Amino acid sequence: MPFTPLHWGPVLLIGFLLFPRLDLAVLVVSSVVIDVEPFAVLFFGLRYPLHGFLHTYLGATVVGVVVAAGLWVFRRRVAGVVSLFGITQESSLARFLVTSLFAVYSHVLLDSFLYSEMDPLYPLVGNPFVYVVALDNVYALCLVAFVPALALYGFRAYQQRTR
Secondary structure, X not given: OOOHHHHHHHHHHHHHHOOOOOOHHHHHHHHHHOOHHHHHHHHHOOOOOOOOHHHOHHHHHHHHHHHHHHHHHOXXXXXXXXXXXXXXXXXXXXXXXXXXXXXXXXXXXXXXXXXXXXXXXXXXXXXXXXXXXXXXXXXXXXXXXXXXHHHHHHXXXXXXXHX
């Protein structure tokens, strides 16, 4: 996606719907961390596909595991930041891992509809998902998902304040 936070709309909506089963901080980080790849390609002028290995389910699995483990190490700091938004969660390493994998896979799936150079099923070559959903529909889904996600955030934060 040209604006990587668009990925937050759908994952936050699902995250708040499944709250507290998915860890919100892990969702936020994991759903956009894969875009370090196109950023590095553009910023450093690398001769590498804009959406390369990290934009495959195999690469995303590696990223998801690494991010989950890294955030688990800093879980107290992460929980402190999340609490600033009026949300607290009990968590586990398993929840971090499931959440991170869900987020990175959703990133790959959403981008698979948009970019023909992706090989999401690597080592298989090609992108069977490209243009299956119109670009405008993917962007609209991501933007529109923010509205109920924000409403659910307000609801979840209110629930926690009143307990």
